[in-house]
Amino acid sequence: MPCPDSHLILALPSLYRHDVLLGEPAAGSALACLNETLDWQQPRLRLYGREHPIPRRQVWMGDADARYRYSGQHFSPENWHPVVMDIRNAVIERLGRAGIDADFNSVLLNRYATGQERMGWHSDDEPELGPDPLIAAVSLGCERPLRFRWKHKGNAAFNVWLPHDSLLVMGAGVQARLQHALLPRKLSGLRISLTFRLIHC
Numbered sequence: 693m694p695c696p697d698s699h700l701i702l703a704l705p706s707l708y709r710h711d712v713l714l715g716e717p718a719a720g721s722a723l724a725c726l727n728e729t730l731d732w733q734q735p736r737l738r739l740y741g742r743e744h745p746i747p748r749r750q751v752w753m754g755d756a757d758a759r760y761r762y763s764g765q766h767f768s769p770e771n772w773h774p775v776v777m778d779i780r781n782a783v784i785e786r787l788g789r790a791g792i793d794a795d796f797n798s799v800l801l802n803r804y805a806t807g808q809e810r811m812g813w814h815s816d817d818e819p820e821l822g823p824d825p826l827i828a829a830v831s832l833g834c835e836r837p838l839r840f841r842w843k844h845k846g847n848a849a850f851n852v853w854l855p856h857d858s859l860l861v862m863g864a865g866v867q868a869r870l871q872h873a874l875l876p877r878k879l880s881g882l883r884i885s886l887t888f889r890l891i892h893c
C-alpha cells in the first residue's frame with residue numbers, strides 16, 4: 693500500500709520520493725553533525741585533459757572492502773559514522789516497508805555550501821554497482837532540484853525537488869535510461885546529500 697508521504701515520479705523506470713525520512717529534531721541534528729564533524733574533501737578531477745577541484749565537497753564512507761572508482765580515481769571509504777549508519781538503517785527500514793529488500797555497503801556524501809556548488813550530468817552506472825543498481829538519495833538542508841534528462845532524446849527533462857529530510861529512490865532502469873545533475877541555482881543555504889549504494893566487491 694502506498695505511504696501517504698510517497699510520490700511516484702516515474703513508474704518505469706522506477707523513480708519515487710518519500711518526504712519524511714528521519715523526522716525532527718533528528719534530521720536537523722544530522723545535518724549539523726555531519727556538517728561539523730566529517731572530514732569534507734575537495735579532490736581534483738581530470739576533465740577534458742585539465743584538473744579542477746570538484747565544485748562541492750564530498751566524503752566516501754562504507755565497509756572497508758567497498759572501494760569505488762570514480763572519474764579514473766580510486767576512493768577508499770571512511771569508516772561508518774554512527775549518524776550515517778543510523779540514516780542508512782532508516783533508509784533500509786523505509787524501503788522494507790515499501791516491499792523492497794535493499795542493502796547498502798557504501799555512501800557518497802555531498803556537501804553543497806551554496807546554490808552555486810553543484811554536480812554535473814552523470815549516471816551512477818559504474819561497473820562495481822552491478823547492471824541495475826538501486827540508489828537511495830537522502831537530502832538534508834536547503835531544498836534543491838535534481839534535474840533528470842533522458843539518454844535517448846525526445847522526452848522532456850524534468851526537475852525533482854528534494855526537500856530537507858526526503859528520500860529519493862532511483863530504482864530499476866533509472867541509471868540506464870536517464871542522467872541526473874544538481875545544477876547551480878540562485879538559492880542560498882547548505883545542503884548535504886547522502887547517496888547510498890551497494891558495491892559488489
Ligand SMILES: O=C(O)CCC(=O)C(=O)O
Nearest residue numbers: 800802816838874885887
Ligand atoms: O546531491 C544530490 O542530490 C545528487 C548526488 C548524486 O547524484 C550522486 O551522489 O551521485
Ligand SMILES: [Fe+2]
Nearest residue numbers: 814815816872
Ligand atoms: Fe548521482
